[in-house]
Amino acid sequence: MQEDNIKVISRCRPLNQREIQTGAHSIIYCNKNLAQVSVKLPDRKEQTSEGQIEGEQTRSFQFDAVYGEDATNQELFNESFRPIVQTVVEGQNGCIFAYGQTGAGKTFTMSGNGTQPGCMPSSFNYIFEYISQQPSTVSFSIKASYIEIYNECITDLISQQTDLRIRQKPEQAIYIENLSEHSCGTKEDLQKILEKGYQNQCIKITQMGQCSARSHTMFIIKLEKTEVVNGEKVCKLSTLKMIDLAGSERPEISRFKEPMMINKSLASLYVVVSKLASQAPHIPYRDSQLTRLMQDALDGNSKTVLMALISPVSQNYEEILSTLRFADQVKKIPNQPLVKVESKQLAANQECPEQK
Ligand SMILES: Nc1ncnc2c1ncn2[C@@H]1O[C@H](COP(=O)(O)OP(=O)(O)OP(=O)(O)O)[C@@H](O)[C@H]1O
Structure with missing residues (x-):
């Protein structure tokens, strides 16, 4: 059977110090073997937007993998992210x-900390480790961009x-006009782009009083792989997008008073995902910047992983x-055959075409 694209x-994070001090307890049970996450109803029955919850004790969801509070970033990378990065290289x-x-x-x-590097730094490592193991007939060019x-x-x-x-x-694929692309020859170069982008984002947040939790960031790596086979160059162009979405809380319970516009991208993402899941004839990718940039991730042009992060507390x-x-809806998107990125055959002295 073909693997899902x-x-x-x-992943459920552990309780933090503040939550422990206030006596909060976890309502999440992750069964890694069954790839199932279960949510226990809070002790007192609550009025939700769907009305009073009646009698039901737990709700369970089945995904491709689930990670509980003890899972490490390395474990997630090895099991769930590395296959994607491998596809890209x-x-x-x-x-x-x-x-x-x-x-x-x-x-x-996504980013991790000093002791637990996240998906992005681990991907940088993996890419350059892979490159170092290639024969001399294979060469790579890597460019990185970072947007908000x-x-x-x-x-x-x-x-x-x-x-x-x-x-x-x-x-042609869509592209962002005038986006700066930075050649990276080492994993440290990629890390510098990540850190510079993060610093610039912090400066912008301070200047504009904007909240980081409300913006989406996308780190884009473009790889150009050139292989010489029988004197002919074969060129493959591929892209890895790593996206840290804005907090998904709905505006009415958001701590931040903002116009609906800010959540437009996420609202459009819900619509796109539910239309894909129900196999609607028209998918409104063009409704927001985010969904336009994520179209290839959802329409069979990419191997994609959605990571649904949850907090453990009943509040x-x-x-x-x-x-x-939302994750369940994404799981319902029917598998589409992976669109093979075309290999271009070039004469030995020809350059790879510009990647948009
Ligand atoms: N699996 C985990 N193990 C240990 N600490 C964690 C874990 N997940 C999150 N944390 C800690 O919880 C806090 C909030 O996490 P984080 O900043 O990653 O949230 P976020 O979803 O990115 O929020 P925002 O939308 O504001 O960016 C941080 O202090 C982080 O170090």
């Missing part, structure tokens, strides 16, 4: 995106140019369920 995993597109409410662990999982989408506005986190436009040439019960329901 979109995989869904869930072998010449197909890949996408890893983190979804969940503010504080659920998206940035911890906030309030439907795309900002280049490296050049700091703002209000960038998404463009598409006939018969977040509604958001936990809403995150898991």
Whole structure:
């Protein structure tokens, strides 16, 4: 049977100090062997947006993998992210995106910290380790870009140019006009781009009073793999997108008073996912910047992993369920045959075509 191109995993973070001090307890049970996450109803019955919850003790969701509070970033990388990065170094597109409410662990999982490197630094390691093991007939060129989408506005986190436009040439993939791309020859170069983008984002947040939890960030790596076979060059171009989405809490319970516009991208993502899941004839990718940039991740042009991050405490019960329901919808997207990234055959002295 063909493997699913979109995989869904869930991770629950441990209780934090504040939660432990206030006597909170976890309402999440992760069964790694069954890839099942169960949510216990809080002790007192609560009025949810769906009405009074009646009698039901737990709700369970089945995904491709689930990770509980003891899981390490390394474990997630080895089991769930490395296969995507491997796909990319072998010449197909890949996408890893983190979804969940503010504080659920998206940035911890994507970026990590000093002791537990996250998905992004581990990917940088893996890419350059892979490259170092290739024969001399294979060469790579790697370029990185880093963007933020906030309030439907795309900002280049490296050049700091703002209000960038998404463009598409006939018969070509979409691209971001004037996005700066930075050649990276080592994993440290990639790490520097990540850190610079993060710093620039922090400066922007301070200047504009914007909240980081409300913006989406996307780290984009473009790989160009050139192999000489019988005197002919074969060129493969692939892209890895690593996306840390804004906190998914709904506006009415958000701590931040903001116009609906800020959540437009996430609202569009829900619609796109539910239309894909129900096999609707038209998928409104064009409704937001985020969904336009994620189209290839969802339409069979990429190997993709959605990571649904949840907090363990009962106060977040509604958001936990809403995150898991979103993940469940993504799981229902029917598998589409992976669109093979074309290999271009070139004469030995020819350059690979410009990658958009
Ligand atoms: N699996 C984990 N193990 C240990 N600590 C974690 C884990 N997940 C998250 N944390 C800690 O919880 C806090 C919130 O996590 P994080 O900043 O990653 O949340 P987030 O979902 O990215 O929130 P935001 O939407 O605000 O960016 C951080 O202090 C982080 O170190």
